[in-house]
Amino acid sequence: MFKQSAQFKKFALISGLIAASVLASAEDMQYGIAPPEVNAQSYILMDYHSGAVLTAVNADQRQYPASLTKMMTSYVVGQAIKQGKIHNSDMVTIGESAWGRNFPDSSKMFLNLNQQVSVEDLNKGVIIVSGNDASVALAEHVSGTALNFVDTMNRYVQQFGLQNTHFTTPHGLDDPNQYSSARDMAIIGAHIIRDLPDEYKIYAEKDFTFNKIKQPNRNGLLWDKTMNVDGMKTGHTSQAGYNLVASATNPGNMRLISVVMGVPTYKGREVESKKLLQWGFSNFETLKALEANKAVSEQTVYYGDEGRVKLGVLQDSFITVPKGKQTQLKARYELNEKYLEAPLTKGQVVGKVIYQLDDKDVATVNLQVMQDVKEGGVFGNVWDWLVLTVKSLF
Known part of the structure; x- marks a missing residue:
């Protein structure tokens, strides 16, 4: 002493x-403030600036991430752009593995075989419309093969110190060996916001048009006028249920990140996320x-x-x-x-x-x-x- x-x-x-970057510990907070009832298999509410966890249930439980996986795909792509390894203006030729027909009954950008598409459009296809085809196309452009790209994704998992995350694909379709947790997804989200602000701006875009097909961002909270939600990502498969990572700010520049995983309904993931965010802003403040x-x-x-x-x-x-x-x-x-x-x-x-x-x-x-x-x-x-x-x- x-x-x-x-x-x-x-x-x-x-x-x-x-400061989040110099935290020795950011343990889950226990203040006796009753959290809302949240209908999800696992969830977490984290303050972006301090790293404090305001409430959580089963936050370290391994879940199928579904298209939340694309947040890490986006991070790898964003870092490659930031480091000058690829450029938004690069044109990518769509091969067999990234052809939209390979992903029936799932979210896609509707890429055509042998079509030339810019990295910028593919990146929007990943983030805004959750394109499985766009994820594969970018993975191959960045790393040569999707397998090599996944190796890079998992290197960032280790770098971030994530304990309950492992990726096997760049798109997130169910695989027994692919899993993540609510806590880990919140950390990935914080890294995107902090490390790649230009990349994060894309998460706020409400729609994207490609091949004359206009698709909305599936994060319905972007339209909610009672809150200032500016990201992040949805996910759904039959095994994962409905997932949503959301981030919002209040007039005091407090930023919260919520994650709900395994919600039973499409609309429910928005309802449960909104409960968490509103409860956090109503009961806590973050001070510099x-x-x-x-x-x-x-x-x-x-x-x-x-x-x-x-x-x-x-x-x-x-x-x-x-x-x-x-x-x-x-x-x-x-x-x-x-x-x-x-x-x-x-x-x-x-x-x-x-x-x-x-x-x-x-x-x-x-x-x-x-x-x-x-x-x-x-x-x-x-x-x-x-x-x-x-x-x-x-």
Whole structure:
């Protein structure tokens, strides 16, 4: 435990909070606020900025993802565009495997054999109209084969730390070895919003016309004028039931991500998602606290070329709390080790700030080093060794 400076204490108590990218933990919140009754096999409501889970049931239960799979397909495609590996203007020749006739009685873009289609249109075909044919065409364009593309999808699964997700196709048609969970889908959604803002804009488009066929976005909440839903994705198969990942914001710039899986009816997935989102906005608020690159504490460093180091966060931090509870937040601070010793690297996690509400820990943010500290010279190190040796005696 290190001593709280008056400035740090005042700053933490007034502002409160945590950034998703530097979260040490974002455990499911337990505030005694009764959640709505949700008719789904599994569901979750997550705050985008803080990562806090406001309510969940069976959130880690493995389910058939159906076309929610296309969110990861979209992520892989969006990253390939962002990295310059492919371009929206690329023209893709539709082969046998991506021909619309291969996907009877399922959602498709209605691609024709040997047709030339741009990456931009195919990407809209995946996101807006959930085209199974478009998913295969893009997979082959990005990775050569659909199998190689799926390998990339699963590499991102590992990178995101998803525990209950595995993909075998780019489109999501049922496969015993293909599964995901409500929690994992919420995390995938957050990555799309955060990492690929241009890609995410497509999720808000309400319809798409191709080959003179106009199809609506199946996410009916985009038309709901009582909420500001701007994404994300639907899914349905006979085994999966009806799935929906939805994201919405409120006037205070709070963003929530809801996931419902295994809902029994088409309209029901919208009804249940709306229940979750409205409940979240009515009962919680997300507050910005620790500001990126603004030091909140300064600590002694031993064996370094500098005697002091500033601590803070490299990205803005947030916390989600029940409405009206902001002034009741408390914080305590801990270092991982009793003394800081060089070398230290900018961004290195050396401790944590733990936020409390009603004597319960509700959020934790990693405390990071704000600048590099190299090892000091021999004489300085000897002196620091003597100092630490004396301190260890008391």
